[in-house]
Each structure stands twice: as structure tokens, then as C-alpha cells.
Amino acid sequence: MLKLNVHADVKGITAGLTRYVGEQQKAVVRALNKTAMQARTAASQEVRAAGYNIKASAIKSSFTIQKASRGKLYVMLKSTGRPIALINYSARQGKNGVTVNVKNGRKVFRHAFIATMQNGHRGVFERTGKTHKKVVKNGKTIRSGLPIKELFGPSIPQSLANDAVEKAIMAKIRQKFPQILKHELAFLASKR
Template sequence: MKASAIKRSFSIKRATANTLLVTLQATGAPIAVINYSARQTGSGVSVNVKTGRKILKHAFIASMKNGHKGVFVRSGGKGSKRLPIKELYGPSIPTAAG
């Protein structure tokens, strides 16, 4: 994951002469799996998580018409059509930091 994405989620409230307290707060929504160095493979998508690369079977990387790129899986049941698809998300920065 890029350092800029992590830095954006942190806010620092600095100490003052009146308040001798520093606060570091992490905020943010879940992060798309495409940001975890995702690569398309023959059996799915390989992503780089904390403990090394993992394969997400039956997942695929796609670009939408508006230019958005993501890792998706088909969310329909057995024997369903090609749609709908669902984008995959990983943990948010506050969850990962905790």
C-alpha cells in the first residue's frame, strides 16, 4: 500500500502550553483490495497482505467505464448470469493500526 494513503488517514493534534497532550487519530473507510499490490493470476488475484502474498480465488481485476479499477467477484448464485459483481475491500487504517 502506498504511504500517501496511510498518511492521509492520520491526524495529529499537537500539544500547546495550556494543553500538554498530543493526540494521534486514525480515521477512514475500508481500503479497496486493488491498493494491496493486486495482480491478476490464472487462478484469481494475488494480493500482498501483512504475512505475504495471498491468492483470492475466483476474483478478477476490472476497469469500469468511468475509469475506476478494482478487484471484483461475481456475487450471483450458482447458475446466475455474469452480473452482479461486488468489489472487495480490506481493513481500514484504524482497524489495521489497532
């Protein structure tokens, strides 16, 4: 299982947060948590804008968010996930192999094929090895097909690790946090 933790130098944003006390700290916590939710949405948008053919819901569900509290004035976004089977990238069987749309257009896997296993699992496979296996069926020794392996594309954390995606997410966080904090502080002031 792959993990991606986004650590950024946000000292400029959070340097003065300890000066807030009591009700103001509540606004800081709420602003941090709302910013994390918006960063998750921005991550989904940026991955898809970078050309990866991954569903937005799959990207969002790969995240876990450790929320801020009054004693912990930071938020952690963590994305985990395994490589995604190529069948999920719009796989199509053709004369020359299987074509998939992983990133920015279709790619051909020449010696691949789409198959459904006995347990109902469907995937894109390719043969491995150079020798046939000998198998005994009904008392007769026959040669079976070559061993096969399933093919996979990038995982969601791998697509998030793209430099352009990371920079866009951090820019969104730096832009949105001060705006949300200002809004939360104004909301608290209006309740007095």
C-alpha cells in the same frame, strides 16, 4: 469510516508537567508536539514492519494531530480511513483468480477478477448471487452476468490496532518525550 484513537496511560510521563510555568511551559508544549510527529512516523514504520503492504505516505496522511497548547498539555493522534481497495495491494490476475499482497505474502482470491468499470474505476471484484439478471437491450431480453462486488483489504486504523504496533508506538513515545523535553528545556536555558 473507521477511527482509531490511541489512549495510553502516560501519567508517569506527564505527572510533573503542571509544575512548569511561563517559558518552561512553552518547552513542554513544543516537546509534546514534536513527540506526536515522531509517533506518527513510528506508526508508519511499525505498520509496515508488521507486514502490511501500505504506503508510508498513506499511513501518515491518515492521521490528524490535535496539538498541545499552554492551556492543553496533551496531544491527540487520530487515524481515520476506510478499507483500502484490494487493487492497491499489488493485485495480479492469474489463472486461478487474483493474487494480492496484503500482509506477509501473496494470497489468492479464487473467484475474483480485475476489471475496469465504465467510469474508469479499476478494482478487484467477485460475482455475487446465483441467478443471472434479465436485461432488455435493443428490444431483446438477455441474461447478464451475475451482480458483482468490489473486494477490500484492511483500513489503516485496523492495521494500527494491531497489538504489536500499538505497543511499539507507545514505547517510542515513552522513550522520546523525556529526551525531547530535556532538549527543549536546555534550548530555553541557553537563550537566557
